[in-house]
Amino acid sequence: MPLTPLHQEFVLHFGEMGSRWGINRTVGQIYALLFISSEPLNAETITDALGISRSNTSMGLKELQGWNLVRLKHLPGDRRDYFTTPDDLWEIVRTLVAERKKREIDPTLTKLRELELQGPAGDDYAEARIAELREMIEMMTGFYAEMERLETERLVKLMTLGGRIAGLIDKATGLFPTLTKRN
Amino acid sequence: MPLTPLHQEFVLHFGEMGSRWGINRTVGQIYALLFISSEPLNAETITDALGISRSNTSMGLKELQGWNLVRLKHLPGDRRDYFTTPDDLWEIVRTLVAERKKREIDPTLTKLRELELQGPAGDDYAEARIAELREMIEMMTGFYAEMERLETERLVKLMTLGGRIAGLIDKATGLFPTLTKRN
């Protein structure tokens, strides 16, 4: 069956956006379609809805499974595979962030440490920059690990604290607002 | 002149990673090279160091300028353009995050609002999911705006608070640790 205009627009948008991410258009479209579908869909349905080949659907679904972004379901009396996205949006976001970190950040951290271990190469500037970059990434991944540990409820609270965050930080660190200029 | 092994490895790594981001290999390499170079480089130097065509360098630099990731400098008595990355790593990160938000998040937020404005389309589930997604993105961008407003010093403090964050949130929101299970 053809998509409703709403589905159509939503799916096409995520197809386009997909390319700005690391994923391709089709994968973006499949995910978008699953995301707004109330029921699990099988590969055949997706293929028809998006007007792509059956094998392309298969590859796209496999990629999404590699990202841990889809759930496989089975309906009684039907041996086809059905796919859904988690109901809980927070779960989706957590997965997305975790996977992007794994693919985009972790390999770089590994490489930087490796370069540092290779010892002094006689270029102080480059070595200092690499060390600085590694330290920053370590700080950020450390913070990320904290956030990941927080249950959703607290995470929401933190994100909606609004302007009170600065004061909180100052109190927590026993320091009063500094007079330094911004940034 | 050829790159030192350290530069070589660093540059190649960021070339590879570039593709996992939205940027292409060459752009990643150019940026990496500028990043670990203590002095500003001109297009000719970059071209030679990376073994690419002069026009490719030009395009890569233009793209990096579009991302606000490089600074243009001029040396007295030399009319070529010289390029650098900011000394302050935090500034680089801020720019990167801001640009990615602009390209990856904002257009989606706009599209979701647009879809909602088009009014009920008779698919309650899809409409609810779109609304939910929009709300989540709004919350996250709101939080991001807070973070962006913080001067670096406070940001570092926040990121290095470690395990004390949960308690802080609870205190700030006047609630004690809940008994709900994680996530």
Next chain:
DNA sequence: CTTACATTTCAGAAATTTCTGAAATTACTG
């Protein structure tokens, strides 16, 4: 204004990625 250099543009070539249809594989059913 002319010359000399520097940079950008752009059409086509090269490389890479994505997509398809056919064949192979897997796995359920009777």
Next chain:
DNA sequence: CAGTAATTTCAGAAATTTCTGAAATGTAAG
């Protein structure tokens, strides 16, 4: 265990992206 349905694999086709060399444009100095 034979037959059928579902899925995956994969080689080549199609599409897209990236890169190059040549030409065009810009720019500063004499």
